[in-house]
Amino acid sequence: MKVYKTVKGLQNHIAKLKKSKKRIGYVPTLGALHDGHMSLIHKSNEQCDITVCSIFVNPTQFNEKSDLSKYPRTFDADSKLLKENNCDVLFFPDVKQIYPKDVDTRVKIDFGKLDSVMEGAHRPGHFDGVAQVVKRLLDIVKPHELVMGQKDFQQVAIIRHMLSALKMKTKLVIGPTVREDHGLAMSSRNERLSKKLRQEAAIINKTLLWVKDNVKKYDVPTLEKKAIKKMNLPKFKPEYFEIADGITLQPIKTIGRKKYVVACTAVWAGKVRLIDNCVLIDKL
Numbered sequence: 001m002k003v004y005k006t007v008k009g010l011q012n013h014i015a016k017l018k019k020s021k022k023r024i025g026y027v028p029t030l031g032a033l034h035d036g037h038m039s040l041i042h043k044s045n046e047q048c049d050i051t052v053c054s055i056f057v058n059p060t061q062f063n064e065k066s067d068l069s070k071y072p073r074t075f076d077a078d079s080k081l082l083k084e085n086n087c088d089v090l091f092f093p094d095v096k097q098i099y100p101k102d103v104d105t106r107v108k109i110d111f112g113k114l115d116s117v118m119e120g121a122h123r124p125g126h127f128d129g130v131a132q133v134v135k136r137l138l139d140i141v142k143p144h145e146l147v148m149g150q151k152d153f154q155q156v157a158i159i160r161h162m163l164s165a166l167k168m169k170t171k172l173v174i175g176p177t178v179r180e181d182h183g184l185a186m187s188s189r190n191e192r193l194s195k196k197l198r199q200e201a202a203i204i205n206k207t208l209l210w211v212k213d214n215v216k217k218y219d220v221p222t223l224e225k226k227a228i229k230k231m232n233l234p235k236f237k238p239e240y241f242e243i244a245d246g247i248t249l250q251p252i253k254t255i256g257r258k259k260y261v262v263a264c265t266a267v268w269a270g271k272v273r274l275i276d277n278c279v280l281i282d283k284l
């Protein structure tokens, strides 16, 4: 596995690969890698000749400074895991490489209502930061395929919108959420949970699955209320539980004949904020 810390070094290497007609898949991450990330590396390996992964803890997407400073940084373990999983290229830039003073990296597109709900409503500026870093990284890597996880459902919707609004050629590929044995969605943040809370956090996925099983039995507001109640355990504080149209992400009042419906939630487990989602209806 080749490791590059500079844009120039990476771009020289990628230019050579492109000359020899290699198809390039790209997995952007914040590091502290786990099997969820590795499933995306595998997906890229299956579909492309070369897999590029980046590790960059992007300051512009953290609305809480303490969340940024507490974000785990585990480069040695990450690069070992990537090597073992046949990643070809690791890009590990510093902030100056991604945000040089002479390049305006801001993304000025209108996300409509996509970023005013759920994570967008609770984490002001978060998706501006996500769009900014993904656009910048795509401009650097110029991959054929961008591989992202359904774990961050709204993030996927934002990036899909950006790729289309900016007429970017990269194809977006989505991988399913990988979970721990008891159902908790894998996340770098899980490392910050105590053993006990980590076990108890299985309630989030359990609740999502309960909602899926009961989607015909109750109306939407009742499902949401019952879901919040189920997750209201000691030390757990649900921030939102929203049943929404899977494309527009706007909250819905009834399922009716909707073809694509998702339930998304954010829950505080102690001092750690966890997000998860479940597609309730998919007739697309």
Ligand code: AMP
Pocket: 028, 029, 030, 031, 035, 036, 037, 039, 040, 147, 148, 149, 150, 151, 152, 175, 176, 177, 178, 179, 185, 186, 187, 188
């Ligand atoms: P992050 O490092 O948290 O920014 O995640 C990098 C990529 O990995 C994003 O596309 C995430 O959606 C994806 N990802 C994170 N956790 C999981 C998971 N448990 N299963 C599948 N993909 C994931």
